[in-house]
Amino acid sequence: MNYIEIIGFIAAxxxxxxxLPQVYQTWKTKDVSGLSLPMLILFFIGVLIWLVYGFLKDSPSMIFANSITVISFFLLIYFKFKYTKSK
Amino acid sequence: MNYIEIIGFIAAxxxxxxxLPQVYQTWKTKDVSGLSLPMLILFFIGVLIWLVYGFLKDSPSMIFANSITVISFFLLIYFKFKYTKSK
Structure with missing residues (x-):
């Protein structure tokens, strides 16, 4: 791994x-009003497509990183709907 | 551009x-309590490093996309401090 790829790995x-701290905070506080639903949905779809890209490119680090982010945003979208309704 | 790169472009x-809708909503509503400060800072630094990576890789699309995201997160961090203090 050359130094450019180490930089990419740190960024990823x-x-x-x-x-992860966002998921934890939202789960603990149920405070979802400040989270933009269009942001959550656009980013979730975007990261899902990055995941597909990672598979097509055979890139384990992209598959790993984007899988975690897909799960984070799935949870944030779930919290957004759950805690917006319960107000 | 092959079809895999078109998929990457859509994801980016x-x-x-x-x-952008997050920045707009936060600017309009001043509602920052639900935004995790560690998330904002970690993501901002991460995207800054992606931007460096884009320059090192000579990737115009990475430079373009990450520049916009760096500006978005710079604004969100600014809003977070500004509107948390004024409460």
């Missing part, structure tokens, strides 16, 4: 890990 | 465009 790690 | 478009 950060942009994947970033949503 | 969606994951970049996704944050």
């Amino acid at each position: 790690f950060l942009t994947t890990a970033a949503f | 478009f969606l994951t970049t465009a996704a944050f």
Whole structure:
């Protein structure tokens, strides 16, 4: 792995890990009003397509990173609907 | 451009465009309590590193997409501090 790919790996790690504190906070606080539903849905579909791209490119790191992000956004969308209705 | 790169382009478009409605909503509503600050900061740093990666890889589409996302997250972090303090 050359240094450019190490930089890419660090970027992928950060942009994947970033949503874990968001999922935790939303789960704990049920505070979803500030989360934009169009953002959640567009990003979820986008990351699903990145996942397909990762499979087509045979890239284990893209498949791994995007799988985690797909799950994070699936949970955020679930929380958004669940906690918006219960108000 | 082969079909795999067209799929990647669609994914990049969606994951970049996704944050525009978030920026708009946060700007309009000042509702930042549901946005996780660690998420904003980790993702911002991650996308900055993706931008560096895009330059090192000479990838105009990565440079373009990540520049827009860096600006989106810069604005969201600014809103987060501004509207948290004013409460």
